[in-house]
């Protein structure tokens with residue numbers, strides 16, 4: 001088990017026994033204009049979907065460091081303040097590895113938005129998200145972000161990696177789990 005994983009705090013013993021691969025997902029906010037920066041994924045997993053910016057956490061970094069690094073790599077922005085707002089756990093049919101995604105809001109950042117090899121950035125109104133072009137779970141938990149609530153979501157998916165067969169989504173006071 002990756003010592004940086006926090007999933008065991010909320011999972012039952014069967015799910016705790018699974019390997020967990022850690023990911024980050026960062027949403028830069030422009031609060032003055034009620035906008036959020038999304039990126040259209042240009043390759044690989046989630047190709048042609050809009051999402052926040054993120055990816056796998058490397059072995060040598062903390063989760064927050066991974067979040068900052070992926071945001072720079074994929075959008076050009078350097079986060080100067082970030083808030084951990086959610087934890088997402090994905091369990092895929094016939095896959096022994098769970099995805100553990102740490103979701104952040106970037107409230108302030110420096111730099112210029114650039115298109116990367118992986119992502120084409122675009123600003124969206126926070127109340128008018130392109131959910132038909134996003135992962136199916138996003139429309140479920142985005143309302144927690146709008147309400148300023150921290151959340152935990154567990155999603156069970158078919159092997160197509162898109163069809164949700166079961167979900168458990170709820171607000172939490174803290175994501176510190178200590």
Ligand SMILES: Nc1ncnc2c1[nH]c(=O)n2[C@H]1C[C@H](O)[C@@H](COP(=O)(O)OP(=O)(O)OP(=O)(O)O)O1
Pocket residue numbers: 023024025026044045046051052053054055056090101135136137138
């Ligand atoms: N279902 C769902 N909802 C919301 N967000 C996500 C998903 N599935 C996901 O994979 N994601 C997020 C989590 C990560 O931010 C990315 C996936 O990261 P990925 O592009 O595979 O990781 P990288 O490390 O950038 O990949 P490569 O550099 O190896 O291409 O999507």
